[in-house]
Amino acid sequence: ETHPTPLPPGASLAANSSAVSRALLEWTPQRGQEGATYAVCLAVRSAFAGCAQTFFRPARPGAAGQHCLLVVVERCRYCALPGDRLESVAAAWGTTWLQVWGGTGLRQTDTLPLGTLVDLGPRYVVHPGETLRRLSRKFGVPPAALAAWNPDLAAAAALLPAGGTLEELDLYDNPLLQAAATRVTPGLPAAQEVCVLPRICTYTPIPGEAAAPAAPSASGPGPFTCQQCGNGTVCSGPCLRWSGGSPSTCLERSLSRCDRCRACAEELLDPAGQVAVPGTFKSGGCTPTLDTVCTPCSTCAPGLRELSPCTPLRDRQCAAAPAPPAMNLLPV
Structure with missing residues (x-):
């Protein structure tokens, strides 16, 4: 039963009618539950006053028999639902499909297969003394975005640096933070994990550092081309157009x-010095x-003899x- 404490949003408990009583607990975590730990306790109670409860052994005499589970909702990870596309998932998290694709290596941006696990970004471990404002500057993302990606931080009231206010950080209108408006702590707890979606495919100057060189045109930098790849790198991604020859060369790629x-494979020798692999x-x-x-x-x-190995x-x-040395024999 779920009374008096209801199940978390997104969870349901459905009973199956049969000779043996069964119930199935299903839960799809929802936005706003990232990083939270939920205790879900299941109890069996008889509808008849004279029936003794024997399904669970009580923890102590007189305690209601129950079975409790601790469910931890992962942060920075998303499980694709029907109809999800990489672009729509990225938009829901306030980023771009290129950012998510660049960090996960997913091939497709069209409809994602049901249940596809999408890693939205890295999980950063907070160091002693770090605040939300400092992390915002370090990763070049707005404080409001960090708060939206980590709603559990607001619930823990650990979001603002000493003396700061929600208005100063332009976070007051964020509904996830209103509960923490009157409970300000000096900084984020050390060893706290924070989901970060850094702008790995764009440049955002940190406040106070020198500005980036101006773009060559008013319209900004042009689209990505494979010729931007430096020494030791190759343009990757699904090929759209090939040239002839062997081996073929990809002339145009998508999602590059x-x-x-x-790296080529190194030759392996056996103890006798012969090629084993x-x-x-x-x-x-x-x-x-x-x-x-x-x-x-x-x-x-x-x-032929070997001068140098492969x-x-x-x-x-x-x-x-080399030819064997000649032997000159003299008559006796």
């Missing part, structure tokens, strides 16, 4: 970003539009074996 080029070496690639091309290591042909960066070097 720069990733490290893949063949390796590969870099024969090309690792450009903005083409990943590393790894080619199997060659072996020295009969009559490494992930260079193939095995072989040379002709």
Whole structure:
């Protein structure tokens, strides 16, 4: 039963009618419950006054038999519901699909499969003395956004630095913080986890630091292109247009970003010095539009000897074996 304390929002308890009494507890956490821990206690009570309760053993004589569960709602993670898209999920959390995609590596922005686990951002562990204002400056996000991503902080009344007010931080209109308006603590508790969605794909200057160089045009920087990838990186993402040849080169990608080029496999030898696991070496690639091309290591042909082994960066070097020294025999 749920009386006198109701189940948390989003939870339901439905009984199944059969010879054996069963009940199914289902709970889909809702926004505003992130970071909270709920105690859900189930009790069995008879509808007949003369029936003894034997389903649970009471904790002490006279105590009602009950079974309690502690449910911790994770922060910074979201489980996709029917019809969810990466873009709609990001908008609901006050960010962009590119931010979420860049941090999770999800391939699709169209409809997400039901139950897809989306990591919205990292969970930062607060250090002693840090406040909401300081975290806001560190990650370049508004204080109101931090509060919305971490509603449990408002409930703990640990959001404002000493002497601060909700009006000063422009947070008074946030309904998650009104309950904490009169209970101000000096800072966030140490070791507290805080969900942060940093703007990893944009630049936001921290207040007080030098401004970023002006964009070359009034319209701002242009769209991302694979040519922006530096040395040792390659443009990744679903390919839209290929060029011919072998290997093929992707000319245009969707949802692009720069990733490290893949590394070729190192050759492994057995105790006798023989090749146990063949390796590969870099024969090309690792450009903005083409990943590393790894080619199997060659072996020295009969009559050739090894000058240098095969490494992930260079193939095995072989040379002709030197001829045996000539022997001049003198007559006796």
